[in-house]
Amino acid sequence: xxxxxxxxxxxxxxxxxxxxxxxxxxSRGDEVVxxxxxxxxxxxxxxxATDRTREYLGKDDASGRILxxxxxxxxxxxxxxxxxxxxxxETGKDLISERKMSMQLVDIERLFGGERVIFYFLSETRVDxxxxxxxLAHKFNTRIEMRQIGIRDExxxxxxxxxxxxxxxxxxxxxxxxxxxxxxxxxxKASLDPTKISGRCGRLKCCLRYEYDTYEAYRKELPxxxxxxxxxxGQGKVIAQEILAQKVLVAxxxxxxxMIDAKDILTVISGKPGSSETSTENSKKSRQNSxxxx
Numbered sequence: 001x002x003x004x005x006x007x008x009x010x011x012x013x014x015x016x017x018x019x020x021x022x023x024x025x026x027s028r029g030d031e032v033v034x035x036x037x038x039x040x041x042x043x044x045x046x047x048x049a050t051d052r053t054r055e056y057l058g059k060d061d062a063s064g065r066i067l068x069x070x071x072x073x074x075x076x077x078x079x080x081x082x083x084x085x086x087x088x089x090e091t092g093k094d095l096i097s098e099r100k101m102s103m104q105l106v107d108i109e110r111l112f113g114g115e116r117v118i119f120y121f122l123s124e125t126r127v128d129x130x131x132x133x134x135x136l137a138h139k140f141n142t143r144i145e146m147r148q149i150g151i152r153d154e155x156x157x158x159x160x161x162x163x164x165x166x167x168x169x170x171x172x173x174x175x176x177x178x179x180x181x182x183x184x185x186x187x188x189k190a191s192l193d194p195t196k197i198s199g200r201c202g203r204l205k206c207c208l209r210y211e212y213d214t215y216e217a218y219r220k221e222l223p224x225x226x227x228x229x230x231x232x233x234g235q236g237k238v239i240a241q242e243i244l245a246q247k248v249l250v251a252x253x254x255x256x257x258x259m260i261d262a263k264d265i266l267t268v269i270s271g272k273p274g275s276s277e278t279s280t281e282n283s284k285k286s287r288q289n290s291x292x293x294x
Contacts, residue, residue: 005066006053007034009043011109011118011157015175016063017049024069031070033112036063040113042070042078057175078112085110088140092119095135103127106149107157116143120157123148152177155201162199162207169206170199180204184212187219187243218243222262228269231260235269 002019005026009016018034020026030045043066047053070078089108096105103123110117117140121127129146136144149157156170170177185197185208199205223229223238229250236252246262 002065004049006046006049006057007032007043007063007066008046009034009036009041010038011107011120012153013156013171014063015046015057017054017057018043018064018066020066026066026069031074033067033070033074035065035067039111039115040067042074042112074112081110081112081114088117088119088136091139092136095132099132101127101129101132103129103148106154114142116145118145118147120147120149120153122151122154152201152203155199159200162205163196164207168200170201174206178206178209180206180209184208187212187215189243215243218246222246222248223265223268229260230266230269232264232266233258233260 002021003025004017004019007016007018008014014036016036018036026032026045028045028047032043032045034041034043045066068074085108088110089105092105092108096103102125103121105119105121107120108117109120117136119136127146127148133144133146152170155168159168159171162168180203182192182204185192185204188208188211190197190208197205197208219241222241222243225238225241227238229236229238229248231250233250233256234252234254236250236256236258238248239251239257240249242248242259247259248262248265249257250260251257
């Protein structure tokens with residue numbers, strides 16, 4: 001039975017499950033030559049494929065097969081491929097400039113096997129590049145693909161390190177760009193300075209999405225800002241939350257302001273002081289505590 005591995009390949013750093021025939025096994029970091037649906041490509045082995053990796057990748061079938069472990073001859077071919085990419089980039093820029101096309105060439109990808117050359121570009125409008133493709137195909141005598149990308153994809157292709165000092169997430173482990181909103185920054189009390197919460201693409205940082213679900217779950221366990229609570233120190237109004245610490249800042253009737261632990265809140269008053277109504281959540285907690293005592 002053929003072994004299967006998760007391999008990262010291509011300029012866009014695709015992830016796929018590749019099968020390998022024969023007795024040879026591969027380890028993390030091994031550079032390999034693979035056959036994908038696009039052609040012969042250079043790849044890097046990440047791990048052996050499992051049910052868990054398939055669930056993450058969202059694929060049940062293999063993306064292709066591993067042809068061999070890369071050798072010195074393959075390294076030489078890869079270097080030549082990079083050099084040809086630089087030449088193709090300059091040629092593409094010149095042809096676009098000559099035709100005065102409203103598009104910005106971002107990067108070039110020449111497959112390791114030479115089956116096709118892919119031109120990644122930015123444009124705010126729809127571009128008719130049929131004549132450009134004909135010229136490029138005649139020039140390089142291979143299949144040409146034009147791929148219009150977004151600003152975040154540009155960062156994925158060109159960015160190196162983020163503000164954290166590590167390689168940008170979009171160019172390492174992210175297989176999809178998660179949606180990020182300003183609400184996520186506010187909940188986590190991150191700086192709202194655009195220069196501090198924006199990534200290399202100029203959009204909100206993807207890492208704001210990572211811990212948002214945890215913050216949301218913890219936030220729901222605390223009384224909302226503006227609610228009146230009864231605590232061991234008295235009755236007051238919640239004016240701020242410390243979500244991860246599971247504490248709230250309470251303003252008491254005698255003008256004291258104290259940081260109160262969530263477990264020290266006896267009940268949450270849904271109305272103004274003096275109301276006998278309590279929140280459903282706290283009613284449930286009271287019933288739960290009562291059952292535990294029994």
